[in-house]
Structures are given as structure tokens and as C-alpha cells.
Amino acid sequence: MPKEKIIATIGDPAGCGPYITLKAIESLENFGAQFFVVGDKEILNRFDVYKKISKRITLIDLDTPGINKLKPGYVSKLSGRASINYLKKALEVMSEYGVKRLVTAPLSKEAVQLNLADFSGHSEYLADYFECKIEMMMAAKKIKTVLFTRHIPFKKVPDFINEKNLSSTFNLVLKSLQELFKIKRPKIAVASLNPHAGINTFFGSEEKTIHKVVRKFNGNFYGPYPPDSLFTQDSIKQYDCIIALYHDQGMIPFKLLSMKTGVNLTIGLPIIRTSPAHGVALDIVRQNKKPFSSSMVEAIKLALRLSIPLPEYPWVNSGAGRRPTGAYFEREDHGHIRGASV
Numbered sequence: 001m002p003k004e005k006i007i008a009t010i011g012d013p014a015g016c017g018p019y020i021t022l023k024a025i026e027s028l029e030n031f032g033a034q035f036f037v038v039g040d041k042e043i044l045n046r047f048d049v050y051k052k053i054s055k056r057i058t059l060i061d062l063d064t065p066g067i068n069k070l071k072p073g074y075v076s077k078l079s080g081r082a083s084i085n086y087l088k089k090a091l092e093v094m095s096e097y098g099v100k101r102l103v104t105a106p107l108s109k110e111a112v113q114l115n116l117a118d119f120s121g122h123s124e125y126l127a128d129y130f131e132c133k134i135e136m137m138m139a140a141k142k143i144k145t146v147l148f149t150r151h152i153p154f155k156k157v158p159d160f161i162n163e164k165n166l167s168s169t170f171n172l173v174l175k176s177l178q179e180l181f182k183i184k185r186p187k188i189a190v191a192s193l194n195p196h197a198g199i200n201t202f203f204g205s206e207e208k209t210i211h212k213v214v215r216k217f218n219g220n221f222y223g224p225y226p227p228d229s230l231f232t233q234d235s236i237k238q239y240d241c242i243i244a245l246y247h248d249q250g251m252i253p254f255k256l257l258s259m260k261t262g263v264n265l266t267i268g269l270p271i272i273r274t275s276p277a278h279g280v281a282l283d284i285v286r287q288n289k290k291p292f293s294s295s296m297v298e299a300i301k302l303a304l305r306l307s308i309p310l311p312e313y314p315w316v317n318s319g320a321g322r323r324p325t326g327a328y329f330e331r332e333d334h335g336h337i338r339g340a341s342v
Contacts (some may be wrong), residue, residue: 003032003033003034004032004033004034004101004304005033005034005036005097005098005099005100005101006033006034006035006036006099006101006102006103006300006303006304007035007036007037007038007090007093007094007099007101007102007103008021008025008035008036008037008038008102008103008104008105008300009021009037009038009039009083009086009087009090009102009103009104009105010037010038010039010040010043010044010083010086010105011083011086011104011105011106011107011280012079012080012082012083012105012106012107012108012111012280012282013039013040013043013064013067013070013079013082013083014070014071014072014073014074014075014076014079014108014111014280014282014285015073015079015105015106015107015108015279015280015281015282015285016105016106016280016281016284016285016291017083017105017106017107017280018039018043018044018046018047018105019047019049019290019291019293020105020276020291020292020293020295020296021037021039021105021296022044022047022049022050022053023049023293023296024293024296024297024299024300025037025053025056025057025300026049026052026053027293027297028297028300028301029053029056031300031301031304033300033304034058035056035057035058036057036058036059036060036090036093036097036099037057037058037059037060038060038062038086038087038089038090038093039059039060039061039062039086040061040062040063040064040067040082041059041061041063042063042064042067042068043067043070044059046072060089060090060093062082062085062086062089064078064081064082064085066078067082070082072285072286073282073283073285073286073287074282074286075108075110075111075114075282076111076114077111077114077115079108079111080107080108080110080111080112080113080114080115080116081112081115083107083108083111083112084107084112084115084116084119084125087104087107087122087125090102090104091129094271100271100272100308101271101272101273101303101304102271102272102273102274102303103273103274103275103296103299103300103303104122104273104274104275105275105276105296106275106276106278106279106280106281107122107280108280108282109121120151121150121151122266122273122275123136123150123264123266126266126269126273127266127268127269130269130270130271132268132269132270133168133172133268134172134266134267134268134269135147135148135169135172135173135176135266135267135268136150136264136265136266136267137173137176137241137264137265137266137267138250138251138254138258138262138263138264138265138277139262139263139264139265139302140254140257140258140261140262140263140277140298141258141261142233142236142257142258143236143242143253143254143257143258144177144240144241144242145241145242145243145244145250145253145254146169146173146241146242146243146244146250146267147244147246147247147250147251148160148161148165148166148169148243148244148245148246149245149246149247150247151247152246154246157193157245157246158193158206161193161206161209161210161245162209163209163212163213166209166210166213167213167216169243170188170213170217170221170243172267172268173188173241173243173267174186174188174217174220174221176267176268177240177241179307179309180265180267180272180306180307180309181240181306181307182307183240185220186220186240186241187220187222187238187239187240188220188221188222188239188240188241188242188243189221189222189223189225189230189235189238189239189241189242189243190210190214190221190222190223190224190225190242190243190245191223191224191225191226191227191230191231191242191243191244191245191249191250192206192207192210192223192224192225192226192227192245193206193207193224193245193246194206194207195226196226197223197224197225197226206245207224210223210224211223211224222239227244227249227253230242231253233257236257254277255277258277259277259278260292260294260295261294261295261298262276262277262278262295262298263275263276263277263295263298263299263302264276264277264299265302265306269309270309271308271309272303272306272308272309273303274299274300274302274303275299276295276296276298276299277295278295
């Protein structure tokens with residue numbers, strides 16, 4: 001039986017990404033996967049673990065000009081350019097070789113924005129690339145939660161709470177749980193925006209809008225419920241997923257429960273894409289400390305475990321990728337594949 005192909009980008013080369021990518025692959029020696037790694041050999045050679053696994057991976061070495069001068073632990077235009085080029089190259093390789101599983105190590109948005117001012121994150125970049133609606137699902141053994149809104153100011157959250165947006169998110173979450181996780185009849189809870197769920201109180205209309213949409217889905221969705229009681233260990237056991245209305249409402253309980261094992265899963269893509277549920281850890285790198293790699297391990301394991309999305313995009317099964325367009329996708333044509341044959 002052929003090994004499942006999976007491709008990993010090393011994220012910001014000045015951050016924790018290179019190390020946790022290598023350590024995760026080392027710990028998954030018996031997992032039966034063919035690993036492609038996109039990055040710079042110059043950076044990977046800084047870690048002893050690279051020598052241990054170099055023959056087990058297919059390295060796509062971008063040989064980034066000036067990368068040998070990169071200072072670990074600091075934001076720079078060079079590290080931002082390299083990290084976004086790793087992602088671009090990974091998408092090209094996925095298309096060419098029919099790889100359908102992508103794991104991205106953390107990058108620095110600040111560093112990337114020194115090159116692409118409108119960059120807002122891996123998830124949004126991939127949504128633009130595939131021209132599809134996506135949601136951010138945080139997944140761990142104890143909890144799965146979807147962020148209804150992500151990186152927007154809190155004061156703007158109520159503006160997004162309408163029937164159209166809620167229905168769109170609900171449909172995508174339901175479909176993803178059924179297709180990716182093979183849960184036939186998911187139970188999904190929705191958190192409230194206002195204290196005590198707001199209904200029939202002096203609060204705003206957001207909870208009434210949520211309740212109206214929940215009723216349209218005939219038993220798959222429940223709520224809205226106050227988050228202070230919804231995000232308890234007893235309560236989350238009752239549901240396959242919880243929808244949080246804003247970033248910190250979902251991320252705080254998720255990280256309290258799963259800081260070192262949580263995974264960021266982008267749902268809605270025609271591929272599987274996961275990443276560790278933490279940032280680039282520049283402060284840890286500056287102190288010459290070793291960051292934990294357990295979240296990256298779980299990201300790879302989840303990417304390999306999930307079912308491939310249904311082929312709504314010809315790209316998924318044909319191996320024929322479309323040429324990227326737009327400001328995000330101006331690229332340099334370089335990168336050499338080294339390692340095991342593909």
C-alpha cells in the first residue's frame with residue numbers, strides 16, 4: 001500500500017517552525033507517511049535533528065538568497081518573504097504531485113506584512129488561492145471549536161451576526177464534521193455574545209437572531225448558550241463542536257484545555273490543511289530554548305487521519321493547479337527538490 005503524501009512548510013525560518021517541523025517528523029517515524037518539507041536547507045542544517053531525518057523526507061529547498069544571515073528570534077523582511085514563498089512553493093508541489101494534505105508551521109504576520117501589506121494569515125491566503133469560503137476550527141481530543149469571526153476588532157463582531165452569515169457558517173461546519181470527521185449526525189452548540197445568552201433580557205438582538213437560525217437546522221444546532229457554562233469540561237462532552245462568536249471567546253477555553261496538543265484546521269478548502277495552535281515563538285527562540293513540538297505532531301496526525309474533502313474543485317483530483325494571480329501570488333521561480341523520489 002503506498003504511503004500517504006503530506007507536505008509541511010517550516011513557517012518563519014527565524015521562529016520555532018523549522019525545529020518543531022523536524023522534531024514532529026522524527027517522532028512520527030513509524031506513521032507510514034511520505035513527507036515533503038518546504039524550506040531552506042541552510043536553516044534546517046542548524047538543527048541536529050535534521051541529520052537524523054534527512055533521508056526520510058523529500059526536501060524542497062528554496063535556497064533563499066541571504067538566508068544564511070538570518071538572525072533567529074527576530075522579525076525581518078527576509079524571514080517574511082521566505083515564509084510566504086514556502087507556502088507558495090508548497091501549493092505548486094501539491095498541484096504537481098497530487099498531494100492533498102498540508103501542514104503549515106507558524107509564520108509571523110508582521111514579517112510577511114513587510115512584503116505583502118494586505119496579508120492577514122495562512123487561512124485567508126488559502127481562501128483567496130482556492131476562491132472559497134473557509135472557517136477556522138480549533139481541534140483537540142477534548143474539544144472542537146469554530147471561530148465565527150476571527151481577526152476583527154471586538155466592536156465589529158455584532159455587525160457580522162446576521163442570518164446570512166450564521167447560516168453560511170453553520171452549513172460549512174455541519175458539512176465538515178460529516179465529511180472530514182465522518183460524524184453522521186453532529187451536535188453543535190452555539191455560544192452567545194451577551195451575558196446570560198441575552199434572550200428576553202435588556203440586551204441586544206444578537207441572541208434572537210442566532211436562535212432563529214438554530215431552529216432552521218432541525219436538530220443539529222443548539223443554543224445560544226452562555227459561554228461561561230458552555231465551555232466547561234462537562235458541557236463540552238455533550239457536543240461534537242462549539243461555535244464561538246469571536247476569537248478570544250473560543251481561543252481562551254481551547255488553549256486552557258489543549259495548549260500543547262491543539263490543532264488549527266481550516267475547513268472549507270478542497271485540501272486538508274492543519275497547523276499547530278500556537279504562534280511563531282520568537283521570544284523562546286531568542287532565549288535559545290527548545291519549543292514544544294507536540295502541537296505540530298498532532299497537526300500532522302490530524303491531517304493524515306481526516307478524510308479528503310469531496311472533489312468540488314478539479315484541482316483536488318487532477319493534479320492540475322491553476323496559476324496564482326493577484327498581489328498575494330507574485331512569486332520567485334526557484335526551489336529545488338532534494339531527497340527521496342516523488
